[in-house]
Amino acid sequence: MPSVTSDxxxxxxxxxxxxxxxxxxxxxLNLLRDLYGRVFIPPEVFSEIATGTHPAAQTxxxxxxxxxxxxxxxxxxxxxxxxxxxxxxxxxAIILAQEFGARRLLIDDLAARREALSRNIPIIGTVGMILxxxxxxxxxxxxxxxDDLIAHGARIGQQLxxxxxxxxxE
Numbered sequence: 001m002p003s004v005t006s007d008x009x010x011x012x013x014x015x016x017x018x019x020x021x022x023x024x025x026x027x028x029l030n031l032l033r034d035l036y037g038r039v040f041i042p043p044e045v046f047s048e049i050a051t052g053t054h055p056a057a058q059t060x061x062x063x064x065x066x067x068x069x070x071x072x073x074x075x076x077x078x079x080x081x082x083x084x085x086x087x088x089x090x091x092x093a094i095i096l097a098q099e100f101g102a103r104r105l106l107i108d109d110l111a112a113r114r115e116a117l118s119r120n121i122p123i124i125g126t127v128g129m130i131l132x133x134x135x136x137x138x139x140x141x142x143x144x145x146x147d148d149l150i151a152h153g154a155r156i157g158q159q160l161x162x163x164x165x166x167x168x169x170e
Contacts, residue, residue, distance in 0.1 A: 014040045014097040015106035017048040017089050019126045020066070022108075024056035025152040028145065031133050032106070033065045040069045040100070042092035044077070071095045086112050097121045127156060127164050134168050142168035 013036040020041070023029045032039050041049075046068045049056045060066060071077055071092055080091040090112040097105040098119055105116050108125045116123050124132070130146065133139045142164055150156055 012040055012097075012100045012102045013038070013104045013106065014042075014093055014100060014102045015045065015066075016041075016093040016108070016112065017045050018108040019106040019129065020045075020049055020060070021054065021056045022126050022149055022152075022154050023129075024054070024059045025154075026145070026148040027055075028139075028148075029056070029059050029063070031129065031138060033063070034138050035129060035132060035136070036104070038065050038067060039106070040067050040096065040102075042077075042089070042096045043068055043070055044089040044092040048087075048089045069096060069100075072099055080115070084111065084115055086115065090115075094119065094121065126154070127160055131164060131167055141170060143170045 015032070020029065020032065023031055046060070049060050051057065076095045077088065077091045080086065080095060081088055084091070086109070090107065090109055093105060093107060094112065094116050097116065098121055102121065105121050105123045106125070106129065107113055107116060107123055113123050113125070126149070127146070130139065130142055134142045139145055146156060146161055146164060
């Protein structure tokens, strides 16, 4: 399937809930905009983010670069959920990325990442985006950003943490 492009002509990037949620908690949601321009989310992800008093719920209303797009065939989301038991947001993000021929799917859950990869969807997680942001000079250190995420409840395994610092040269 050919790739869909955003209004600016950039290839589409689709996100699941966690990368948006975690970066919003530490006031770094704009990293997504700085890295990718426009980011698309399915309505299922929007609902997960917009529920309650989470910082992402408030921030999401103020962004003009996160766009909600429904999948063309919602039966595919239901079928993937039934097959994998992944969350509906994860399933919808995977299907939307597949339908759009997305350049990248932003997703952290290991089982969801494996499913996306099995469908040849390029993925990156929150830690990978932080490494990319450092490489591009958007943040001064990976360590501080990872420490902020952990302090705000993000679950980052010790080995991933150490590997990220090693890759960043910190």
